[in-house]
Amino acid sequence: MSTLAAARRRSAWxxxxxxxLLLAMRESIPNYDGMTGPIVERGVLGEWxxxxxFAARADTVLTARAIRTEKxxxxxxxxxxxxxxVWLVVDATAKAVDxxxxxxxxxxxxxxxxxxxxxxxxxxxxxxxxxxxxxxxESRGVLVFELPADQxxxxxxxxxxxxxxxxxxELQLDLRLAAAPAPREFYDLVRR
Amino acid sequence: xxxxxxxxxxxxxxxxxxxxxxxTASGDDFLEYRTKHAVVETVAAxxxxxxxxxxxxxxxxxxxxxxxxxxxxxxxxxxxxxxxTRLVRVRVALRAKDEAAVKALxxxxxxxxxxxxxxxxxxxxxxxxRRDVPTRCNGTYDNAPQVAQxxxxxxxxxxxxxxxxxxxxxxxxxxxxxxxxxxRLR
Amino acid sequence: MRHxxxxxxxxxxxxxxxxxxxxxxxxxxxxxxxxxxxxxxxIAVLVAWLAGGFAAAPKPALPKLDAGxxxxxxxxxxxxxxxxxxxxxxxxxxVPTGKAALTVEAxxxxxxxxxxxxxxxxxxxxxxxxxxxxxxxxxxxxxxTILLALHPKMTERVALSWExxxxxxxxxxxxxxxxxxxxxxxxxxxxxxxxxxPKPMAQVKLKVESPDARGAP
Numbered sequence: 182m183s184t185l186a187a188a189r190r191r192s193a194w195x196x197x198x199x200x201x202l203l204l205a206m207r208e209s210i211p212n213y214d215g216m217t218g219p220i221v222e223r224g225v226l227g228e229w230x231x232x233x234x235f236a237a238r239a240d241t242v243l244t245a246r247a248i249r250t251e252k253x254x255x256x257x258x259x260x261x262x263x264x265x266x267v268w269l270v271v272d273a274t275a276k277a278v279d280x281x282x283x284x285x286x287x288x289x290x291x292x293x294x295x296x297x298x299x300x301x302x303x304x305x306x307x308x309x310x311x312x313x314x315x316x317x318x319e320s321r322g323v324l325v326f327e328l329p330a331d332q333x334x335x336x337x338x339x340x341x342x343x344x345x346x347x348x349x350x351e352l353q354l355d356l357r358l359a360a361a362p363a364p365r366e367f368y369d370l371v372r373r
Numbered sequence: 374x375x376x377x378x379x380x381x382x383x384x385x386x387x388x389x390x391x392x393x394x395x396x397t398a399s400g401d402d403f404l405e406y407r408t409k410h411a412v413v414e415t416v417a418a419x420x421x422x423x424x425x426x427x428x429x430x431x432x433x434x435x436x437x438x439x440x441x442x443x444x445x446x447x448x449x450x451x452x453x454x455x456x457x458t459r460l461v462r463v464r465v466a467l468r469a470k471d472e473a474a475v476k477a478l479x480x481x482x483x484x485x486x487x488x489x490x491x492x493x494x495x496x497x498x499x500x501x502x503r504r505d506v507p508t509r510c511n512g513t514y515d516n517a518p519q520v521a522q523x524x525x526x527x528x529x530x531x532x533x534x535x536x537x538x539x540x541x542x543x544x545x546x547x548x549x550x551x552x553x554x555x556x557r558l559r
Numbered sequence: 560m561r562h563x564x565x566x567x568x569x570x571x572x573x574x575x576x577x578x579x580x581x582x583x584x585x586x587x588x589x590x591x592x593x594x595x596x597x598x599x600x601x602i603a604v605l606v607a608w609l610a611g612g613f614a615a616a617p618k619p620a621l622p623k624l625d626a627g628x629x630x631x632x633x634x635x636x637x638x639x640x641x642x643x644x645x646x647x648x649x650x651x652x653x654v655p656t657g658k659a660a661l662t663v664e665a666x667x668x669x670x671x672x673x674x675x676x677x678x679x680x681x682x683x684x685x686x687x688x689x690x691x692x693x694x695x696x697x698x699x700x701x702x703x704t705i706l707l708a709l710h711p712k713m714t715e716r717v718a719l720s721w722e723x724x725x726x727x728x729x730x731x732x733x734x735x736x737x738x739x740x741x742x743x744x745x746x747x748x749x750x751x752x753x754x755x756x757p758k759p760m761a762q763v764k765l766k767v768e769s770p771d772a773r774g775a776p
Binding site: 212213214260262263264265266288294295296297298301302327328329332 | 672673674699701702704705707708710711712713714715744745746749750751752
C-alpha cells in the first residue's frame with residue numbers, strides 16, 4: 182500500500198517536472214525576430230566600425246530646436262521645421278567594402294530600448310542615407326532624427342544597409358551622450 | 374536479427390538518406406543559386422574590339438587624374454577630389470549590329486572592377502559641367518546609338534588610389550545576363 | 560384517424576425499445592436512444608428556428624467618443640478632432656476635378672517602442688464612397704509635409720485625407736470608427752512580434768465642416 186502511494190507520488194512529480202521543463206523551453210525559445218535578427222557590431226563616436234558590406238563612423242552629434250533645409254537643387258525652397266521634441270543631428274562618414282551599397286536603415290536606439298527612425302521630413306539635402314557608398318571612398322553626410330528631449334541621453338546610432346537586416350550586420354554606435362546636450366535654437370542644413 | 378544490428382544498419386543507411394533528403398529539399402534552390410551567381414565573362418585585351426550582345430565594344434580612351442582634371446572644357450563641379458582618391462574617366466566606343474542590339478543598350482551598365490573583386494559605379498559625387506559625349510550606353514534624345522554607326526559614351530569614376538592602376542571596365546547588358554564583358558584598361 | 564396515428568407511434572416506440580430490453584446487445588439499445596435524442600433535438604432546433612433563434616444577433620453599439628477626447632487603441636493614443644470637405648488637400652494641393660477631399664484631423668501618439676507608419680489603420684470613416692482599405696493621403700499638420708512615420712512618445716496632429724466623388728452624400732454627423740489592435744509577441748504565421756486583430760473600439764460623430772464655402776465671396 183505504501184509502495185503504491187510512493188510510486189504514485191513519484192509519477193506525479195515526474196509529470197510536474199516535465200510540464201515545468203516544457204513551459205521553460207516554450208518560453209525561452211527566441212521568437213522569429215530574435216532568431217533572424219541582425220548581427221550587432223558595437224562602436225563609439227569617432228571610430229570606424231565595420232559591417233559586412235560597409236564601414237561607418239559617427240563624427241559629431243548636436244541637438245537643435247529647429248532645422249532649416251531646402252529641396253535638393255531648388256534654392257528658393259528654403260523651409261524651416263520645428264519638432265515636438267528635439268532634432269538630433271549626427272554628422273557621419275561611411276564607405277562601402279566591396280561593392281556599391283547605401284545605408285537603408287538609420288535609427289536612434291534609446292536607453293529604454295525604443296527605436297526612432299531617421300526623419301523623412303527634410304528631403305535629401307546633405308543626407309548620408311540614400312547616398313550610394315563606393316568601396317574605399319569616404320562619403321560624408323548627416324543623419325537627422327527627432328525624438329523627445331528626455332530620450333537623448335544615452336542614445337546610440339543604429340546603421341544597416343538593408344531596412345530589414347535579417348542575419349546581417351547592424352552597427353550600434355554609442356554617441357557618448359551621457360547627458361543630453363543643450364539644444365541650439367537652429368541648425369542650417371543648407372549653409373551649415 | 375538482433376536489435377543492435379538493425380540499429381547499425383539504420384545508421385549506415387543515414388549516410389545515404391541524409392544527403393538525399395537534403396538534396397530533395399534544397400537541390401533546386403542550390404542549382405538556382407548557382408545559375409544566378411554564375412559569371413560568364415568575356416575578356417577583351419587592351420585596345421581590342423570585342424563582340425557582346427550584338428554590338429562591338431572597345432575602350433576609346435581612359436584617363437586617370439590625381440586631382441582636378443586639366444581644364445579641357447569639362448570643369449568638374451567638385452572643387453577638389455577627396456583625399457586618397459583618383460578620378461578615372463572611361464570612354465567606350467560601340468557599334469550596334471542590328472535593331473535588337475540597339476534595344477539591348479537601354480538596359481546596360483558600365484562599372485569598374487579591380488583585381489580584388491571590388492566594383493565601382495560611376496558618378497559618385499563627380500559631374501562634369503559640360504561633356505561632348507553622352508554618359509549612357511543608350512545615349513541621349515538627340516544622340517542615340519544607330520544600327521551600324523559608331524557611338525561613344527563616357528563615365529567618370531572615383532576610386533581609391535590603390536585601385537586606380539588596377540581596374541578594368543565591365544559592361545553588363547540585362548539581356549545577356551549572366552554574361553558580361555570585361556574590357557582591360559591596362 | 561388521430562387515434563390510429565397515436566397507437567401506431569406508440570407501437571413503433573415499443574418496437575424500438577423491445578429489442579433493447581430483451582437483448583443484451585448494446586448496439587441496438589444505443590440506436591433507439593439516438594433516434595429518441597435525435598427527434599427531440601430536431602424538434603428543439605425547429606422550435607428555436609421558428610422563434611427566431613438563428614437570426615443574426617444585433618451588433619452591440621460601439622461606445623461613443625467625444626471629438627477631441629483621447630483613447631488608447633493599443634498602438635496609438637488617438638483623439639479625433641474634426642472633419643472637413645474641401646477642394647484642397649491638407650498639404651495645399653488641389654484635388655482632381657470631380658473629386659473632393661474628405662479630411663479627418665486627429666492627434667496621435669505612438670505608444671509602441673519603434674517608429675511606425677501603420678497610421679491609417681487606426682481610423683475608419685464610415686462612408687461607402689471610401690473603400691475599406693483605401694489609403695488616405697497623410698499630412699503632418701506641424702509643417703504640412705507628407706507624413707510617413709510617427710515616432711514613439713511624440714504627439715502630433717495629423718490629417719488623413721481621402722478623395723471622394725463630388726456630390727457624395729455625407730451623413731451629418733459623420734461616423735468615424737477608432738480601430739484597436741493587440742500586440743502579439745509571437746504571431747501565428749512566423750512567430751514574430753507585431754500588432755494584429757483590428758477591431759472597432761469606439762465611434763466619434765463629427766460635423767463635417769466646409770472651409771471652402773466659408774472663404775468664398
